Amino acid sequence: MPAYFETDDGRSISGAGRALLVGVEIREEQSLFSVEDSLDELALLAQTAGVEVVGRVIQRLSRPDPATFIGSGKVGEVVTLLGETGAAMVIFDDELSPRHQRELEKAFGEDVQVLDRSALILDIFAQHAQTREGALQVELAQYEYRLPRLTRQWTHLARQAGGGAARGGAGGVGLRGPGETQLEVDRREIRRKILKLKEELEQVRAHRQRHRNQRSRAGMPTVALVGYTNAGKSTLLNALSGADVYVADQLFATLDPTTRRVKLPSGRVVLLTDTVGFIQKLPVTLAAAFRATLEEVAEADVILHVVDASHPRALDHIDVVEDTLAEIDATRVPEVLVLNKRDRVTANLDLDVSALGYRDAVSVSALKKTGLQELLAAIGVVLSESMVEIEQFVSYRDGDLISSLYDHGVVLGEEHIEGGIKIKARVPVWLASRLGQLD
Structure with a gap:
């Protein structure tokens, strides 16, 4: 798998220079985030991917344009901004259909890359996956994203019918059959690679299950850290366990799950596992690909739901995480709400947690290592009650x-x-x- 996401013409996103952001608000469609707030988050994603944001365009519509997603007038506005800013990339905050992408590429010109939020997140995940499991999961999501978007110009997988080695080292492309187009060969090759990756991930899933069973037989409970991306989960793991997990003030700084032993005040030892951060509009292909990893959450004994209490949209972040937990059938696992970053002046520690459905919350500063003993005690109480x-x-x-x-x-x-x-x-x-x- 490459260290970056490639578009159909083989160009990478990472370090690609300047970009314009485009957000659309569909009238009468409910959303936790305003289009402005969602674009702020998209700008942080772009920054994480190494892209400089030089402008943004917002449109409010009754429904997306069937051809170009945004209206023709906005298409013209983006074209003008491309010329004025020198941007070579346009990133949409919503997932584009294959048709939308093709029509927009025609409108903006061949020198401009057209991407959506899903492609950008896939790029970031590709940059940050360090383990074989993480690489397999991201590669599967990439191919599933690409498959419906193949065009006649999509040639970097197999440039000739005789076929060299496919990207990722999974084997060569077969010879083109009678009447079979290069596009059909490419599609067949991608389907083959998807099947192979799913088989490998199923082996990973079985391996994880065996490890979980061994831990359970040893009487060692598991505690899963979940939260919106950049809530401070990895910092908290380091603070509680003395681990040395990479930490950065950016979205999806860490991707691969890390498990460490932690001793509770009672003397009981638990296994604390950091998981991938959640985010609104997470690509469906990624959620499916990370099923094996997310099972660590669904089968944990306790979930620590870490919240950045200093973030102005903390309540919306909580809703996104809870919706994701419901999707992976993890709502039956008892939770401890952890209000992190209490050392910041903007921290809001007066959230009405009972109104949110939580019995209690523990405020901590993972960075300053304060409130940790109270948190460990809370974990012990939940374990005994559960x-x-x-x-x-x-x-x-x-x-x-x-x-x-x-x-x-x-x-x-x-x-x-x-x-x-x-x-x-x-x-x-x-x-x-x-x-x-x-x-």
């Missing part, structure tokens, strides 16, 4: 359920009866709920 005693009949044929009870709970006793086992155990609340043991 275990309930149950009695469950399990059929001998249901080996997966028997494994779950042993992997995620503490089995107190077994009684073998006709057709199965009657198991008495202490298990997490989410598992008890799944078994129908809670009112």
Whole structure:
């Protein structure tokens, strides 16, 4: 996988120079972020990718233009701004359809790259993926993004029918069959690479599951750090564990998950895992590709939801993260809300957490290492409260359920009866709920 995202003509985004941003507000369409705020975030994404933003254009529409997404008048306005600013790139805040991208490229000229938020985020992820797993996940998302956008000019994968080696080292392109166009060869090759990457990621997923099972058998609970990108998760991991995870004041500074041991005040040891940051309008292809990583969150014993309390849109960030947790079926995992960056003068530590559905919140400064003991104590309380005693009949044929009870709970006793086992155990609340043991 390349260290950057390439467009269809082989040009990279990273360090590409100047760019214009384009945001569209669809009337009567609900959104957590205003178009202005969303463009502010897009500008930070562009900066992270090494792009200089030199202007922005906003349009409010009843519906996107079927051909160019924005109206013809705005297209002309962007063309004028391109000439005035010397920008060579236009980045849209929303995902463009293949048709939108083609028509906009025609309108802006062949020397101007047309990108959307998804392509920009994919570029940033490609830059920051350091492990084999992260590289596989990003490469899969890149190919799934590219597949519907292939054009006759898309030639950097296979320049001739005889085909050399494909990018990424996954093998060569086959010979073109009778009546088969180069575009069809390219599509077939990408589908082949997608299938191969999915198979490799399934192996990663199985490997992660084995590790989770081993940790559970050792009686070591897992605590997952989640939060909006740049909320300070990696800094908090470092502060709590003494780890040395890379930290920077930018979006998606770290991508690959990191797990460290942390001792609670009670003496109990937990495994603390940092995960990829969330963001509004996260590309669907990325969310799907990172399924194996996000399972660490869905199967954790406790979630630490880290919030940048100094950010003016902290409440909206909380909503985005909670929506993402719902999508990956992680809402059953007990949460601790962590209001980070309390050392900043703009920090708002008076958020009405009860109105947000949280029992309590802990304010910390991961940078200054303050409030950490209170946070560790809160984790211990949630862990103790999240275990309930149950009695469950399990059929001998249901080996997966028997494994779950042993992997995620503490089995107190077994009684073998006709057709199965009657198991008495202490298990997490989410598992008890799944078994129908809670009112």
